[in-house]
Amino acid sequence: xxxxxxxxxxxxxxxxxxxxxxxxxxxxxxxxxxxxxxxxxxxxxxxxxxxxxxxxxxxxxxxxxxxxxxxxxxxxxxxxxxxxxxxxxxxxxxxxxxxxxxxxxxxxxxxxxxxxxxxxxxxxxxxxxxxxxxxxxxxxxxxxxxxxxxxxxxxxxxxxxxxxxxxxxxxxxxxxxxxxxxxxxxxxxxxxxxxxxxxxxxxxxxxxxxxxxxxxxxxxxxxxxxxxxxxxxxxxxxxxxxxxxxxxxxxxxxxxxxxxxxxxxxxxxxxxxxxxxxxxxxxxxxxxxxxxxxxxxxxxxxxxxxxxxxxxxxxxxxxxxxxxxxxxxxxxxxxxxxxxxxxxxxxxxxxxxxxxxxxxxxxxxxxxxxxxxxxxxxxxxxxxxxxxxxxxxxxxxxxxxxxxxxxxxxxxxxxxxxxxxxxxxxxx
Numbered sequence: 001x002x003x004x005x006x007x008x009x010x011x012x013x014x015x016x017x018x019x020x021x022x023x024x025x026x027x028x029x030x031x032x033x034x035x036x037x038x039x040x041x042x043x044x045x046x047x048x049x050x051x052x053x054x055x056x057x058x059x060x061x062x063x064x065x066x067x068x069x070x071x072x073x074x075x076x077x078x079x080x081x082x083x084x085x086x087x088x089x090x091x092x093x094x095x096x097x098x099x100x101x102x103x104x105x106x107x108x109x110x111x112x113x114x115x116x117x118x119x120x121x122x123x124x125x126x127x128x129x130x131x132x133x134x135x136x137x138x139x140x141x142x143x144x145x146x147x148x149x150x151x152x153x154x155x156x157x158x159x160x161x162x163x164x165x166x167x168x169x170x171x172x173x174x175x176x177x178x179x180x181x182x183x184x185x186x187x188x189x190x191x192x193x194x195x196x197x198x199x200x201x202x203x204x205x206x207x208x209x210x211x212x213x214x215x216x217x218x219x220x221x222x223x224x225x226x227x228x229x230x231x232x233x234x235x236x237x238x239x240x241x242x243x244x245x246x247x248x249x250x251x252x253x254x255x256x257x258x259x260x261x262x263x264x265x266x267x268x269x270x271x272x273x274x275x276x277x278x279x280x281x282x283x284x285x286x287x288x289x290x291x292x293x294x295x296x297x298x299x300x301x302x303x304x305x306x307x308x309x310x311x312x313x314x315x316x317x318x319x320x321x322x323x324x325x326x327x328x329x330x331x332x333x334x335x336x337x338x339x340x341x342x343x344x345x346x347x348x349x350x351x352x353x354x355x356x357x358x359x360x361x362x363x364x365x366x367x368x369x370x371x372x373x374x375x376x377x378x379x380x381x382x383x384x385x386x387x388x389x390x391x392x393x394x395x396x397x398x399x400x401x402x403x404x405x406x407x408x409x410x411x412x413x414x415x416x417x418x419x420x421x422x423x424x425x426x427x428x
Contacts (some may be wrong), residue, residue, distance in 0.1 A: 016391040032296055032326065032353045033132040033151060033363060036273075037079035037107045037256055042422035044374025045332025046346025046388035050276025052234035053220060055425070056111035059125035062232040062274065062374040063171035064218035066123045067112045067163040070427075077423030078108040078231055078383075083133075085393075086418055087364060090197055090400075097356035098142070099344075101135040109423070121161040127157055129177070129234070130269055134362060138186070138203075140193035141270075142361045144406025148184040149264050149362045168193045171338075179239050180209035181265065181364075185406070187312070189253045192401035199250065202258050206241030206267045206304070230290075232274040236298050241265045245304075245311055247407040261308035270325075284337070288329040296323040296353035320397075322358050327353035327395045331366065341375040344387070366396040374421070381427045389419035 022054055036042075039057035042049045049057065053065020056075040085100045115121040132151040140147060159173030183206045190200035215235040222228050243265075247258040272295075278288035302319040332346040348370035353362065374387030393415035401407040 009363050018209045028094075029403075030243065032323070032350075032365075033130050034294060035131050036328075037106060037419060037421060038109055038127050038384035039075060039080070039111075039299070040077055040079070040343065040374060040387040040423035041342075041376055043079060043419065043421040044346060044372055044376075044385065044388075045288070045334060045373050045388055046334025046348045046370060047289050048276065050232055050274045050288075050290045050332045050344055051220070051228040051278040052276075052286070052288055053218075053228075056113045056123065056125075057113050057220075057423075059113070059123045059157060059173075060109070060127050062218040062230045063123060063159040063216070064169040064220035064232075065230065066121045066159070066161050066171070067169040067220075068113055069113050069121070072112070072114045073425065074113075074427075075109070075111045075423055075425040077110075077421065078106050079387075079419055079421040081105045082418045084414065085305070085364065085412060086414045087142070087219070087361070087412065089195075089410045091141055096141050097135055098140045101137075103133065103135065105131070105133055117195065117308075119163050121163070122217055123161065125155070125157045125159075128153055128155070130179070130266075132363060134351065134364070136361070139198060142406055142410070143186040143195070143201075143359070144188060144193055144404070146183070146185045147360045148182070148261065149181075150182040150356065152181075153179045159216070159218075161218070169220045173216045175214040175216055175234065175237075176211060177214060177237060177269075178209070179212050179241055180207075181223045181241060182207050185424060186285045187258070189255060190260070191247065191269060191404070193406065193408075195408070201250070202253060203248040204245065204267070206243065206245045206263060207246075208241035208263060210239055210241035211236045211305070212239045227280075228278045230274070230278075234272045235268055236295070237269045239265075239267050239269065245306065247311070248345055257310055257313050259308055259310045261306050261309075263313040264305040266303040266305070267340055268298045268300070270298040273418040274329075274394055276403060280287055285331045285333075285335050288331070290332075292328040292330070292351070294328065294335035295325045299323045299353075320358065322355055323353040323423050324355055326353045341379045344372075344374045344376070346370075346372040348372070355386070358409075359396070359400075360407060363399065364410070365394065366394040368393040368415075383425040383427075385423045385425075387419075387421040389417075389421075391417040391419065396414040 038060040060067035105331035109127040161171035372389040376385040398410040
């Protein structure tokens with residue numbers, strides 16, 4: 001058994017490494033740039049897995065749930081995310097439509113759990129909790145705020161879980177999150193910031209990465225055989241990512257500024273508190289309702305520290321975010337009409353943390369809703385789950401701010417996303 005677990009753990013680490021190869025990452029569009037696509041089964045039920053937590057993806061949702069899993073169990077899969085959004089900007093009395101470039105982003109996940117004895121379980125997960133990708137034409141009117149943004153994260157999360165009795169299990173883990181960012185915008189060296197002229201535009205590109213540790217805990221209670229209650233917490237992280245800022249300027253722009261330099265980016269990702277309760281209506285029918293409280297007020301600002309003051313004429317830049325704490329509500333149902341086949345459906349309401357007056361084009365989002373469905377099939381020790389989610393977002397009106405911010409009078413419309421997931425599992 002020990003040899004099997006070692007082999008499975010090696011496979012998981014290899015998959016986690018492959019997930020970090022450029023081009024296989026998680027540049028996904030999301031309200032608040034938090035991602036919850038952690039398994040196809042969970043996606044099909046709108047993520048309502050915090051109390052149920054009865055497969056290896058519990059490592060992401062609530063690791064206390066892995067005490068339900070016998071022997072050694074694995075899951076490997078991915079979600080493909082295809083967002084669409086149209087922005088209408090107004091400048092000088094004229095309106096211009098700009099579509100976010102349509103791309104499909106892949107969000108991978110992999111998990112393994114192992115039962116040590118009747119009381120102790122170990123588990124490791126590789127998944128993505130944050131990601132953001134928005135891309136426009138280099139010449140679009142909002143380019144002085146942003147025209148291409150990619151923020152990717154990859155978490156490796158070992159956990160240990162302990163089962164006190166049939167009613168109570170707890171877990172704790174350490175999360176190692178690798179974050180990288182690739183941020184591009186234009187700077188108007190003439191300081192006029194007229195989006196209809198581009199002769200003085202300087203292209204700025206910031207590429208940074210870094211590794212940050214965090215913590216998580218989980219709790220699962222089963223007061224009766226039909227009811228389960230789950231709680232999970234993931235800690236705030238203070239990210240420090242180092243890299244380079246590079247500049248491309250036209251020959252007509254002659255200045256002492258806009259020189260390449262080393263750079264450090266600082267930001268925080270929030271505490272997350274996850275609550276869930278599930279109920280078995282019948283032996284083959286269950287429902288779950290979850291609520292997630294994300295303290296996005298931790299994400300109050302982004303700070304860039306420049307080693308060379310001749311980059312933009314100062315040592316640092318602070319971008320105020322001042323986001324607010326928000327809720328995400330999830331409901332899911334799972335029905336097994338026959339042995340080895342499960343049908344699933346879900347609904348999500350996800351609040352946007354972005355305050356009025358602090359919107360930008362890196363993440364021009366609003367409150368969103370999701371409907372989902374899917375199915376699962378098992379054969380002996382093998383399982384496969386498939387899911388589909390449709391996300392739509394409320395329109396949003398953004399008021400113009402100081403010209404140097406690049407934010408114009410803007411409305412968002414036709415905002416929706418297709419998400420398709422597939423996960424395969426094997427139990428040893």
